[in-house]
Amino acid sequence: MSASPRDEDPEAQNVIASKKSEAGVLSDEAPSAGTQNPKKDVEIVDWDGPNDPENPFNWSATKKWLITGMALLGTLTVCINGTAMTVAAEQINEEFGVSDATFPNSYWPVTSWSVGGALFLMVGLPLMEDFGVRRGFLATYIAFVLFIIPQALAKNFATLIVTRFFSGGCVSILANTVCSMVCDMFDGEERRTVPVGLYIWLYLVGQSIGPVIGGAIIRHLHWRWIFYIQLICYGASFPFFFVLIRETRGPVILRSRAKAIRKKSGKQAYTREELNAPPLLPTLFLSVKRPFHMLFTEWVIFSFTLWSAFSFGTILVFTQSVEQVFVSLYGWRSYSAGYVQGAVVIGECLGWLATLYQKRLYIGSASRNTKQPGTPIPEARLYMSIVGSFTGMAGGMFVYAWTSYPSMPWIAPAIGLTMVGFGICTVVTAVADYVTDAYARYGGSAVAAVAFGENMFAAFLPLSAHSMYSALGFQWASTLLACLALMLSFAPVMLMIWGETFRQRSPFMKLAAYS
Template identity: 60%
Template structure:
C-alpha cells in the first residue's frame, strides 16, 4: 500500500508540491475570470518583454483549492476515498479463483503457488508506478491524471476478462496494479491541497488509510460468491468492468483539480494566449525541468533515502511486513481452513472479512492517536508549539505487539480441528487491527519526520514501494512454509518476526529526537542531499 499520509511542506520542496496555501474563502475552481482580469490589469505597468510571475491575486482567491467550500472539499475527498476503496479490489479478488485458473491455463500448484504470479505482477506494477508515475501526475494535475489512468486501468481489465493464456493475465495485471496504486493514492495528494492544518486533515487521512487497506482486503470476501454461485472466474472481471465502468461518469463529475500550481499554470497559459508576446509564468513553470530529469530524480531519491536513512529503512520494513500480511492471508487461510474444517476455497475467501472488521476497529483508534499526538505539544522542547513527531507512534506500539504479533500467535495456536473456526478467525481480526494502526502510524510519522527537508514525498514513495514489493513476494513463500513447518509454527514464525519489528517504534519513541538529529534530511532541511544532486 501505499499509504501516503499528506502534509504540506514548510519549504519549497524539490518533490514538486505547491507551497502557496491561502486560508480563507470558498468558491468553484472554475471561477477564475475575475482573477485573470486582475492579473491583466496589474500587469499593464510592466515593461514590454519583462517576465511576470503569476500568483494568487490575494489569499481569498476563489480558484485556490484551499479556499473551496467545506461541502466541495468533502465531495472531492469523498469521491477520491470511494475510488481508493473500490479500485484495489482488482488486486486480491482473483485469489479465490486459483483452482479455475489452474484448470483453464494448465497451471501446476502442487509444489508452488504459481497462480499467485498474477497477484505478484500486480503488486510489482504498483511498486514501479508509485515511483515512476508520480511526476506524470504532478504534470497532468489531479483531475486529468486521475481520469487518464482510470481509463487505462479500465482498458486493462478487458484482457484480464478475456485472457486466453496465463501470460496475458500476468502482463496486463502489471499495468492495472500500477494504475491502482496511483489512483488509490491520489487522495493522499488531494488532502493537503484542500485541507489546511493537521487537525482538519486528521479525519480524511485516517479514512484514506482505512479505505486503502479495506480495498486491498475485500477482494476475496466480495468475489467469493462468484466462484460459489457462478463458478466462472471470468465473471470476477466482468463484474469489475461493470462496476468500474459505471463509476467513470461519477469520477468525471466529482474529481476536480486541486493542485494549486496546475491551476495557476493553466491560468498563465490562457493569459499568454490572449495576450501574444506577454511573458507571464508561474514559479513552477520557471523552475520546471525536463520530464526525463524529473523521472530520474523521482526514482533516485526514494532509493537513496532507503539506502542511507536508518529510520526510513526500519519504518519501511515494519510497515511493509504489516501490509504484506494482508496478501499473505489470501494464501494461508485457504490452507488452514480447508485442512482443519474441510471448507472449500470460496469459503476461505469469506473468512477474510474478519481482517476487514479488525481494520475498522483499528481506524477507531486513530481518534485516540490524534488526541495523543496533539497532547504532546506542551512536552516538545525541540520545537515548542509543535507536537512531538514520535507521538504518532504511541497507539501503533500496542497495535503491533498485541494486534499483529498477538493475533498471529492466536491464529497459530488455535489452529486445531478440535477448536471451532471462530478461534483462529479472532486472530485474523486482531492482525487486521494491528495492520491499520501500524500502516497509518508509519505514514504519519515519516511525513512529520521528513517534512522539514521537503523530501517527505520521496520518503513516502519509498515506503509505498516497499509495501508493494513485500505484498508481491511474501505470499509466494506461504505454501511451502505452512506445509514444512505446520500451521502452528508457520504462523508463530510470523508472530516472532512481528515481535522483533514491533520494537522499532519503541526505539523511535525512546531515541527519536537523537535519530532525527543524525539525519541530514531531518536536521538540515535536505541541504546535504541537494548539494549532492547539484554536484
C-alpha cells in the same frame, strides 16, 4: 503522498540553476532564456489575494469533501482488483493447466500486480503533480479499465500475469492520488489527519475485502465474472469521477489561467513555476533516486519500511494461508474461506478508530515538548501502533497459530485475524504519519520509499506461504510470522527511546527541522 523534488531538495535547485542557462524556460509557450530581457514584458500570474475563490484552499468544505470522497471511493474500489481473484485459484488452475502442487504458481498474477504497483508509483505521481491530478487520474483510470478487459478474456495464464502488471501499476497511481488532493485542498496538518487516515484505512480495506467479494462471485459464477463485474462497476463509476473529480493542483490551475490570458489578450502571461521549471527528466530522476537513497542510508526509513511492509504484506499472506487453514481444518470450500477475510476488515475498522484516538495523543504531546514548546513530538505518532504491533500483529498471529486445530471452533482463528487487522491498520498509518512529520519537506520521498517496500513485500512474501504452511504445519508457520512481527515491533520502541538522537544524526531530518 509524494512531494515534488523541486520543492524539497537543494539538489533539485542546483539542477534548475545549471539548466537555466542551457535550456531556458521549459514551457513550449514561455519565452526563451536566450531572448533579450526575457522578463521585461512578462506578466506573472498568481492568485488574486489570499481569498481567491479558485484557490483549492479556499473552496467550501462541501466541495472539498465531495472531491475527497470520490477519490476515496476510487481508492477502495480499485484496490479490490488486486486480491479478488485469489479465491478463484482452483478454477484458473484447472482452465490453464497450472499446478500449485510444489509452488503457488496461481499467485503470479497477484505478484505481478504488486510489482507493477511498486514501479509505477515512483514515476506516476511526480508526473501527475506536473500535469494535473484530474487529467492524470482520468487517463490512468481509463487505462486501468482497458487492462481489465484482457484479464476477463484471457486465453492463457501469461496474459493474466502481463496485464495484471499494468493494472496494478494503474491502481497504485489511482489509489495514492487522494493524498495529493488532500494536501492541495486542506491547509494544515490537523485538517489533513482525518482524510489521510481514511485513505490509508480504505486502501487496506480494499485489499482485504477483495477475497470476500471474489468468494461471493465464484460461489455462483465462473471466475471470469470476477473481472466482468469489475468492468461493469468501474465503467458505471467513470461518469461520476469525470464530473466530480476536479483539478486540485494550484500550479496547474494557475497555468490554465495564464494560458487563458495569453489566448484572450496576447499578453506574455506565465506563472512563476513555468518560468522556473526544471527539466522534466532530471526531476523524474531525482524523484526516483532519493527514496532509494533514503531507504538504504536512513535507519528510521529502513526499519520502518520493514515494519510497515511486513504488516502490509501480511494481508496478501492471508489470501494464501486462510484458504489452506480453513479448507483443510474445517472442510470449507475455497469461496467460503474467502469470507473469513472479513475478519481482517473488521480489525482494520477497529484500527482506524484507534488512529482517531492517536490523533488526540499526538496533539496532546505538544504540552510536553521542552525542545520546541507548542509543537507535537514526532514520536507521539507511534503510541497506538506499539500497542497494535505487539498485541495486534504479534498477539493476533499467535492466536491464529494456536487455535488452528479441527477441535477449535472456526471463530477462534478468525478472532486472531481480527487482531492482526487491527495491528495492520495502526502500524501502516503510524509509519506514514511519522515519516511525513519527521522528514517534513522530505516526507514525500520517505513515504515513497516505504510504499515501494510495502508493494514488494506484498508481491513476494505470500509466495512463501504455501510451502511454509505445508512444511511447518499451520501452527508453526503462523508462529514464525508472529515471531517476526514481535521482533519488528521493537523498532518503534527504540525510536521512542532514542528518537531525538536519531533525528539529530539524520541529515534529512536535520535539514527538515530547520527548513
